[in-house]
Amino acid sequence: xxxxxxxxxxxxxxxxxxxxxxxxxxxxxxxxxxxxxxxxxxxxxxxxxxxxxxxxxxxxxxxxxxxxxxxxxxxxxxxxxxxxxxxxxxxxxxxxxxxxxxxxxxxxxxxxxxxxxxxxxxxxxxxxxxxxxxxxxxxxxxxxxxxxxxxxxxxxxxxxxxxxxxxxxxxxxxxxxxxxxxxxxxxxxxxxxxxxxxxxxxxxxxxxxxxxxxxxxxxxxxxxxxxxxxxxxxxxxxxxxxxxxxxxxxxxxxxxxxxxxxxxxxxxxxxxxxxxxxxxxxxxxxxxxxxxxxxxxxxxxxxxxxxxxxxxxxxxxxxxxxxxxxxxxxxxxxxxxxxxxxxxxxxxxxxxxxxxxxxxxxxxxxxxxxxxxxxxxxxxxxxxxxxx
Amino acid sequence: xxxxxxxxxxxxxxxxxxxxxxxxxxxxxxxxxxxxxxxxxxxxxxxxxxxxxxxxxxxxxxxxxxxxxxxxxxxxxxxxxxxxxxxxxxxxxxxxxxxxxxxxxxxxxxxxxxxxxxxxxxxxxxxxxxxxxxxxxxxxxxxxxxxxxxxxxxxxxxxxxxxxxxxxxxxxxxxxxxxxxxxxxxxxxxxxxxxxxxxxxxxxxxxxxxxxxxxxxxxxxxxxxxxxxxxxxxxxxxxxxxxxxxxxxxxxxxxxxxxxxxxxxxxxxxxxxxxxxxxxxxxxxxxxxxxxxxxxxxxxxxxxxxxxxxxxxxxxxxxxxxxxxxxxxxxxxxxxxxxxxxxxxxxxxxxxxxxxxxxxxxxxxxxxxxxxxxxxxxxxxxxxxxxx
Numbered sequence: 001x002x003x004x005x006x007x008x009x010x011x012x013x014x015x016x017x018x019x020x021x022x023x024x025x026x027x028x029x030x031x032x033x034x035x036x037x038x039x040x041x042x043x044x045x046x047x048x049x050x051x052x053x054x055x056x057x058x059x060x061x062x063x064x065x066x067x068x069x070x071x072x073x074x075x076x077x078x079x080x081x082x083x084x085x086x087x088x089x090x091x092x093x094x095x096x097x098x099x100x101x102x103x104x105x106x107x108x109x110x111x112x113x114x115x116x117x118x119x120x121x122x123x124x125x126x127x128x129x130x131x132x133x134x135x136x137x138x139x140x141x142x143x144x145x146x147x148x149x150x151x152x153x154x155x156x157x158x159x160x161x162x163x164x165x166x167x168x169x170x171x172x173x174x175x176x177x178x179x180x181x182x183x184x185x186x187x188x189x190x191x192x193x194x195x196x197x198x199x200x201x202x203x204x205x206x207x208x209x210x211x212x213x214x215x216x217x218x219x220x221x222x223x224x225x226x227x228x229x230x231x232x233x234x235x236x237x238x239x240x241x242x243x244x245x246x247x248x249x250x251x252x253x254x255x256x257x258x259x260x261x262x263x264x265x266x267x268x269x270x271x272x273x274x275x276x277x278x279x280x281x282x283x284x285x286x287x288x289x290x291x292x293x294x295x296x297x298x299x300x301x302x303x304x305x306x307x308x309x310x311x312x313x314x315x316x317x318x319x320x321x322x323x324x325x326x327x328x329x330x331x332x333x334x335x336x337x338x339x340x341x342x343x344x345x346x347x348x349x350x351x352x353x354x355x356x357x358x359x360x361x362x363x364x365x366x367x368x369x370x371x372x373x374x375x376x377x378x379x380x381x382x383x384x385x386x387x388x
Numbered sequence: 389x390x391x392x393x394x395x396x397x398x399x400x401x402x403x404x405x406x407x408x409x410x411x412x413x414x415x416x417x418x419x420x421x422x423x424x425x426x427x428x429x430x431x432x433x434x435x436x437x438x439x440x441x442x443x444x445x446x447x448x449x450x451x452x453x454x455x456x457x458x459x460x461x462x463x464x465x466x467x468x469x470x471x472x473x474x475x476x477x478x479x480x481x482x483x484x485x486x487x488x489x490x491x492x493x494x495x496x497x498x499x500x501x502x503x504x505x506x507x508x509x510x511x512x513x514x515x516x517x518x519x520x521x522x523x524x525x526x527x528x529x530x531x532x533x534x535x536x537x538x539x540x541x542x543x544x545x546x547x548x549x550x551x552x553x554x555x556x557x558x559x560x561x562x563x564x565x566x567x568x569x570x571x572x573x574x575x576x577x578x579x580x581x582x583x584x585x586x587x588x589x590x591x592x593x594x595x596x597x598x599x600x601x602x603x604x605x606x607x608x609x610x611x612x613x614x615x616x617x618x619x620x621x622x623x624x625x626x627x628x629x630x631x632x633x634x635x636x637x638x639x640x641x642x643x644x645x646x647x648x649x650x651x652x653x654x655x656x657x658x659x660x661x662x663x664x665x666x667x668x669x670x671x672x673x674x675x676x677x678x679x680x681x682x683x684x685x686x687x688x689x690x691x692x693x694x695x696x697x698x699x700x701x702x703x704x705x706x707x708x709x710x711x712x713x714x715x716x717x718x719x720x721x722x723x724x725x726x727x728x729x730x731x732x733x734x735x736x737x738x739x740x741x742x743x744x745x746x747x748x749x750x751x752x753x754x755x756x757x758x759x760x761x762x763x764x765x766x767x768x769x770x771x772x773x774x775x776x
Contacts, residue, residue: 022485022486022487028452054488055491056453057452060448061448063448064444064447065444098410100409100443100602100653101603101630101653102493102630102632103443103492103493104493105490105492105496106493107493107494109491214488215490242658244492244658247661247665265488265490265491267493270630270632274634274662277635278634278662278665278666
């Protein structure tokens with residue numbers, strides 16, 4: 001078998017949301033289709049992929065570097081031992097030829113979209129849902145039949161902060177979510193505290209509320225917030241400081257008694273290893289949250305997980321950022337801790353198969369081969385317009 | 389005053405060279421021109437910039453993100469207090485709007501090319517060489533009148549390793565260089581040792597030879613090379629391991645008695661701070677080598693220097709990678725340790741003003757306003773084709 005075409009386009013991910021760091025009104029995303037010559041049900045197998053939110057489309061890197069390298073490779077060099085399917089690790093090695101080490105940023109995002117499409121194709125050719133393929137290859141056949149999901153939300157509502165936030169949180173509860181998350185750092189501490197108290201009123205317990213500063217705080221602010229929110233007993237305090245400031249993260253872990261979480265803005269195994277080595281995170285209570293749809297895809301996600309395990313971190317402490325079907329499949333098939341999702345924004349890219357409910361904070365898994373993009377109508381329409 | 393146009397194009401940086409990690413036959417570079425409405429000698433002042441080698445052109449990020457943000461900004465918001473010149477820090481802040489923290493890779497390269505052009509324009513409008521402008525603004529008016537330069541070279545010569553390398557090294561000595569550098573890791577240790585001995589024969593002393601593994605070695609290989617080369621008393625042992633593997637770098641610094649060097653593949657102040665905090669480097673003997681033409685430009689380069697100083701690192705221990713006129717200007721005006729250069733490759737982008745000799749390992753500075761690109765004919769021709 002072989003890859004006969006690779007297509008990419010830029011989609012709009014714009015939303016009215018604004019976190020503590022950026023606004024998303026100009027946000028874009030790359031979509032990728034890997035067309036193979038394998039035929040199933042009379043149609044060619046096509047793998048679909050896209051990058052996650054927050055880091056923009058990567059047309060330049062895809063068109064100029066990653067895609068041409070796969071096109072130029074001997075098709076046989078991309079196959080697994082059977083010769084009947086792609087080996088995603090070999091495809092990854094080809095797309096990364098002549099790329100220097102270090103500098104894991106936009107390149108990781110571009111590679112993530114392409115790598116996701118490759119894994120979708122591989123699972124479709126194997127005629128299995130991706131979560132089951134991952135389970136068989138990397139988890140001894142064990143898998144979770146439901147996955148913890150929580151909504152990344154809790155936005156600011158200029159002029160009606162409290163009512164707006166409470167309505168949003170009530171909506172999540174009504175939709176079946178148990179744990180919710182809200183933004184902090186977009187207002188002063190006193191306002192944010194009132195917002196947190198209002199959210200806790202809705203969910204009933206501080207332990208069901210996480211807060212996310214999106215990497216904005218300096219040392220003094222991160223400490224001030226940490227000291228003020230410690231009595232609330234929150235589920236976690238996320239990205240208090242710059243994602244690369246491991247020294248400050250370690251200080252925060254010394255000072256803040258509750259769980260902390262970070263990692264969505266680290267895009268490689270090497271960066272994540274550094275966080276685990278130097279960031280002071282506590283493996284009995286803190287959370288790491290790589291985003292496979294930003295950080296070189298499923299391939300690097302597996303390496304991140306394996307390296308974290310080698311450093312003593314159980315898979316259950318990995319809660320994947322991004323809310324993609326890839327994150328869902330990885331969390332289930334590799335038995336990680338769950339994944340964020342975005343019920344109100346980033347459509348049609350975020351979220352899982354249409355019509356699958358969230359029950360008491362968990363969602364279930366698709367049975368279709370591959371990632372399950374065909375089960376999500378709005379996303380599938382975008383992808384079919386690209387190839388299919 | 390205001391910016392009236394920003395143009396960019398992709399140039400070829402291809403070369404036959406190959407380091408331990410990648411080959412450069414497909415390497416590209418981004419060129420940027422910032423056209424202003426300021427007139428000097430009857431012509432508009434145009435700032436020119438480009439990114440350094442090894443990380444490819446960044447047309448996508450420049451066109452889709454960085455340049456449109458500057459275009460969309462209120463021109464007044466980009467000016468210094470006088471209103472007669474750009475404030476490069478304000479321009480930088482505009483181009484980085486709505487960019488998330490972390491993920492310092494290709495974005496840093498794109499920003500570097502654009503930021504270099506802005507500083508070139510600022511110095512031209514101020515009618516000063518950039519090195520003098522930097523000296524006055526950030527170094528109390530002090531500057532070096534000559535800068536240590538060393539050739540990044542020492543390539544592999546299939547079939548005639550020893551003669552080829554010796555001829556190359558003799559060429560550098562004849563051209564006035566005192567310290568030279570060579571690649572290692574592209575052959576086995578025994579071959580590399582013979583190559584090092586041959587190079588030392590030419591330069592006369594191990595202390596005048598640096599070696600560069602380009603981040604390729606795993607732990608065992610980095611140790612084996614370190615143990616084997618320690619008796620040679622080399623000038624430094626560079627990028628032995630992955631640039632982000634601070635833990636291994638720290639082990640190497642414990643084990644290898646001579647000077648070590650790294651940093652060209654770290655693209656932000658945050659990453660460089662982590663190296664200095666966790667990489668075990670010794671401030672009395674080791675070297676850090678950021679590349680301002682890859683790492684967000686002169687603006688971030690100043691921040692890297694200031695942050696390194698806050699962590700106890702003297703400026704003289706910073707030897708800039710890239711061999712650009714920006715690196716030369718920064719090293720002189722900020723009194724850093726010097727800069728690499730590439731006499732045999734990366735033309736016309738690498739290297740300094742035409743016809744300025746290297747004498748006993750040092751080169752001198754241009755007197756023209758700005759970076760001095762107009763003094764380098766081949767590069768100026770490329771830039772004029774873009775704007776001018």
